[in-house]
């Protein structure tokens with residue numbers, strides 16, 4: 001399972017990478033704009049911080065523009081994967097990128113039908129938006145589970161990359177469903193850490209040890 005972090009904030013990426021669990025970074029135009037960066041500046045900075053792919057989304061909405069941007073992104077860093085929205089133009093762009101050997105996948109995905117088209121197009125990933133599906137009154141985790149199950153049944157090689165994850169309850173359900181990859185905001189990633197019994201246990205050990213200092217200096 002790959003765990004990506006969904007941000008363009010360099011400090012937060014560096015902090016998350018230090019945890020040793022980050023396989024790459026996902027971005028989108030909102031995230032990059034929010035960080036106050038140019039897209040190229042964001043991608044090159046992120047590529048310096050992580051070993052693994054940097055996912056960069058096209059902003060054009062026409063086929064030629066998407067293809068041009070996805071190809072251009074490849075010049076920015078070694079391991080850039082283009083994110084192409086699941087529109088009719090997006091699938092056509094994906095087909096052209098596949099022909100050209102440009103790494104690309106399908107994003108802004110809300111249905112099993114869209115996921116079939118992505119896999120038939122040999123998309124490197126498909127990114128269903130869990131939180132936004134829930135916002136729309138659907139069951140985001142269940143949609144991911146259905147996509148993953150369908151991919152496993154057919155043996156499609158496209159990775160299911162669950163996105164728009166709002167909390168650890170959704171994340172855990174996705175892990176239990178055996179999802180190929182998740183992308184987490186730094187907040188949701190750090191929410192994986194605390195447990196009251198861990199705090200209690202650590203405090204208990206510290207109290208028992210008292211002021212004896214480091215075992216290396218006994």
Ligand code: E4P
Pocket residue numbers: 006026027028031107127129131132163164165183
């Ligand atoms: C995925 O790659 C997207 O950038 C992201 O997860 C979208 O999440 P949002 O619904 O919080 O914008």
